[in-house]
Structure formats: structure tokens, C-alpha cells
Amino acid sequence: MVTERDYNRLLTLSFDTPMPYEWSVGIHGSRFFHEIKKHQRFIGIRCPECQKVYVPPRRVCAPCFKELHELVVLPNQGTIRAFSIVNYPFIDPDTGRQRPIPYTYGYIQIEGADNIFSHIINETDIEKIEVGMQVRAVFKAKTDMQGHMSDILHFEIMENPGV
Amino acid sequence: MAQRVAIVGTGQTDHKSHRPDVSQREMIQEAVMRALADCDLTIKDIDAFVIGNMDHFESINYVDTWSVEGAGAIMKPIMKVTTGGTTGSTVAIAAYYHVASGLFDKVLAIGWEKNSESDTTAAIITCSDPIWDRFSYSGAIPSLATEASAYMKQYGATQEDAARVAVRDRNNALNNPHAHLRRPITMEDVMSSPMLAYPIKLLDVCPRTDGACAVVFAAENSAKKICQKPAWVKACSVRHTYTWFGDSSDYTSGLVSLKRASQEAYEKAGIRNPAEELDVAELYLPYTYAGLKWIEDLGFCRPGEGAQFVADGHTNMDGKIPVNPSGGVISTNCIGATALLRVAESAIQIMGKGGNRQVPDVKQAIATGFGGCFWSDVMILGAAMP
Numbered sequence: 001m002v003t004e005r006d007y008n009r010l011l012t013l014s015f016d017t018p019m020p021y022e023w024s025v026g027i028h029g030s031r032f033f034h035e036i037k038k039h040q041r042f043i044g045i046r047c048p049e050c051q052k053v054y055v056p057p058r059r060v061c062a063p064c065f066k067e068l069h070e071l072v073v074l075p076n077q078g079t080i081r082a083f084s085i086v087n088y089p090f091i092d093p094d095t096g097r098q099r100p101i102p103y104t105y106g107y108i109q110i111e112g113a114d115n116i117f118s119h120i121i122n123e124t125d126i127e128k129i130e131v132g133m134q135v136r137a138v139f140k141a142k143t144d145m146q147g148h149m150s151d152i153l154h155f156e157i158m159e160n161p162g163v
Numbered sequence: 164m165a166q167r168v169a170i171v172g173t174g175q176t177d178h179k180s181h182r183p184d185v186s187q188r189e190m191i192q193e194a195v196m197r198a199l200a201d202c203d204l205t206i207k208d209i210d211a212f213v214i215g216n217m218d219h220f221e222s223i224n225y226v227d228t229w230s231v232e233g234a235g236a237i238m239k240p241i242m243k244v245t246t247g248g249t250t251g252s253t254v255a256i257a258a259y260y261h262v263a264s265g266l267f268d269k270v271l272a273i274g275w276e277k278n279s280e281s282d283t284t285a286a287i288i289t290c291s292d293p294i295w296d297r298f299s300y301s302g303a304i305p306s307l308a309t310e311a312s313a314y315m316k317q318y319g320a321t322q323e324d325a326a327r328v329a330v331r332d333r334n335n336a337l338n339n340p341h342a343h344l345r346r347p348i349t350m351e352d353v354m355s356s357p358m359l360a361y362p363i364k365l366l367d368v369c370p371r372t373d374g375a376c377a378v379v380f381a382a383e384n385s386a387k388k389i390c391q392k393p394a395w396v397k398a399c400s401v402r403h404t405y406t407w408f409g410d411s412s413d414y415t416s417g418l419v420s421l422k423r424a425s426q427e428a429y430e431k432a433g434i435r436n437p438a439e440e441l442d443v444a445e446l447y448l449p450y451t452y453a454g455l456k457w458i459e460d461l462g463f464c465r466p467g468e469g470a471q472f473v474a475d476g477h478t479n480m481d482g483k484i485p486v487n488p489s490g491g492v493i494s495t496n497c498i499g500a501t502a503l504l505r506v507a508e509s510a511i512q513i514m515g516k517g518g519n520r521q522v523p524d525v526k527q528a529i530a531t532g533f534g535g536c537f538w539s540d541v542m543i544l545g546a547a548m549p
Contacts (some may be wrong), residue, residue: 010183015222023293056295062405084308085361086301090284094297105299107309118299126361131316149298 028057033147052114077136078110120154165263169386169393172202173507178343178374188233194375206235214273215250216499220281251503252532252540274503275375305360311452324470326353328454336490338520343495374497394510398431400424421539428541438463445505447533488520502532
């Protein structure tokens, strides 16, 4: 049985170097971010076979395995389908730092889309957020946009949806 | 046509939060030696290997190659299969395919993880799409919490309903000498544990474990010679869903991959009423709400009735479908091994080797695997040769 005093005898080796990567976003994904920067609007893409609209747009509809071409402009708002208020610390592998907690992340069905969009919702009080609420996107200042998901700052709960 | 295949032996380490006394290869070797001892074979008897873990967790790639000494696979065919949380069960199913094909006689399935050597949440986040999901994705716990939030809204299940699942699994673990967490807990303990990601509290969710598991699959003729009571593979099914988290989540339809995988497996095994016809279930439940939701997807009860089914005691050791006599994932979670442990524990039940955790008279058992991208594996084992 390993005991406390064995920890000096049993060594470990640490690795602390950051490992940089660069990924290609692709044609459709890049278009999505360009539309956000130029027009502050979401675009999706429709499958010719099943008619599903996906946001963000992508090259292929997975179940149909068909190539997609028809872009669709979507409103900047949608419905919360699920969420969670994250309340424990962890290191974000993108930044190497801890994300500030608490924060709320959720899955939002953008109006007109058939899939669900993952992002941050700026409400961390469990009494004030519910599945089914309407939320709208809040964007960063255009000059700060980088072609990254964070160009959408977060989603905020709409006080009077439909107005 | 698939040949008949049975599990003839299993081995696992004594699971702990930290095993500083072994390197990864050495820990793998322990499980392999125990599996061979369980069925009185030597490493020479094994024709091929399938191995898996959460590949990127420990940041050492090509596990099939560098683990070869610990796996015992020098100069033999070995394949790596890693499919996230479902790794262990996919490894088992891949090993089964090897033997069922008629090309290999005895195949060793190995699953393992040294969770103490990885930053679990950060590593899980790296499995998400870097452009679309990683910004908001927060690891396994909040992702499962989103599923729970939708389920509670749809059916009115409560945190207390879920807590019952933890109390059941953790108390079952007291009967399992290999389990990681072996302290009893009460409903009050669960309800007062810290909230990690609403509605999941610390005691609602699985631990991080260092551990390994190995399972020996053998073709019909060998199986009969090696083992008095082999656990025959009756059916397997694998269902993986969308890549992007937003796409895989239809929050009102349940865990679709598990529904489809289990439907296919039940059909192959000739099972019409799973809760009545199965004698024991080792289910991959990484958190308590899964124990309410996913038994509906498995057809143990109707949608929305999971909480009542559990509250009525049907999943207890003396219930009609005992769930997780081993203590399940909530008591032990060495991720790459976790789903393989479900297969091993189901086989143990059929082989009658369960000791204090043995359910009496097990003829049919089900093992499931779950992966964070909402993927599912199902394996049904039986005491009678198919």
C-alpha cells in the first residue's frame, strides 16, 4: 500500500509548455463570421433534401450526407433549449487560464434554424433563467471583432419577446 | 455470419484517485495479469489486442504502440480504439468483432485511464470543435447539466429524484472490493454537497480515478474449454451521433443514440420487455439524472416515469432490474476503462463471480457505454449459448 511518505520516493515529471495550433474555419464558417462583422447578423444553410436549416453553416448535412449551398439569413434571437450555470473552477485549454465563474452556458435554438447553437447567456441567477425563454445576441464592437465565436459577446434574456 | 463468442475472464485494478506507484504501462499490466489469472490463461494464449483510453488526456499519443509492454502485445496484432466515454465498450465490441469474424480465437480488450495525470475538464474541452463549441463548452459536467435542466423542465423531476441514484450506486459500491469510492452516503449528503453546475452537485457526479480493466473474449470452442460458465455475447450495438454538440441535442427526444442502440440490441437478442427479461444492468451513468432519463431510453419504463421507477425500488439490488451492483460510474471512473468495466461487471454477474455484489441467478445482463458527445454502446450478455 502506498503511503504519504512514499511520495518522495515515487517521482513525477511535469510538462508545462503551451502548444499552439491553427485551424482552418472553412468556406462556410468563414462566411458566418464575415456576416457577423459586416452586418451583425446570423446566417444558416439549408439542406436540399431534408430542408433542415443549420447554424452555423457547414458543408454537409450529416444524416443526408448531401452538400449544402443555400444560405439563409436568420434573426439574431432564439429560444433557450437547455442551460447550466457553471460554478466550479477549471483551466480553459484555449487560454491556459481559469474562466471566471459563475457563468451560464446554454443551447439556443435560433429562430428559423433546426439545430441548436451553443453560447453564453448573461444571467447567472437560477431564479431568473428558464428553459423556453427568448434570448437575443449581443455583439462586440465591430472594431474588436476577430472572426471568433467571442465576436458574439453573449445572449441576453429578452424582457418582452415578440415586441 | 458471426461466430459465437463469449467472455471467459476479466481483470481490473483496485481503483484509486491516485496511483503514484505505477506508470501507465505498469497499471495496464496489472489488469492484464488479473484477467489472464481469472481464466487460467497465459499471455501466449492471446491472439490479438484492442486497447483504448481517452487518448489525449495523458498527452501521450499512439497508446497502441507505447503500451505494448504493459498490454503483453509484443509482436502481436494490436489496435487502438478510442471513442470518448464509450471507449471501454467500443473496445469490447471491437474485440468481439475480432473473434466473431472467425479470424482470431482469443482476444484481449483493455481499457484504462490515469485520470490523476490529466486535467480532466480541460482535456474534455479539447474534444469539442475548436471554432464553434470550445468557446462556451465547459466540459462534461455542465454539458450533462444542460441535459438535466431540459429533462427537469419537461417532466418535473427534482434534485431529490436524482439523489436517489447516487445513494443507490454508492451504497452498492460497498460490496465491490475494486470500487474507488467506498463510503456510504445519504440523501442529505447529496442534497447538501456543493453545486458545481446547476443542477449537478458534487455527489451527483462521478469521481476521477486511476484504473484499468481487461476482458478476454474467446471463440465458441475455446470458450467452452476455458470456462465453466462463460458470458456469451448475444448482441452489440454502437450508435454515434453528430459532431457538433448543438446538433446532437434534441432535448425533448431523450438520448436518441441510446434508444436506437438498445432497440437494435434487444431485437438481436430477442428481448421484448427489458425490465422483465434482463436480470441485471451495468449502466454507464456518469451522473445521477442519467439514472432517471436513460432508463426510459432503454425501455425499462416509459418517458417521464424514470424518477418513479427508481423511487419504487425497481433498480435496487432486490428490485426487478438491479442497476449497477458494482457501484457504477458514480463510484469509479477511470474513463477509458469505465465502459469496459460495465461489460466486465455484467460478465462477472453471469459467470457467478460477483461475491458480495452477486445478483442471484443471472441469465441475461446488459452493459451500456456513454460518451460525452451523447454517443451510446450496448452489449447484451447471456448465460445460455446463443
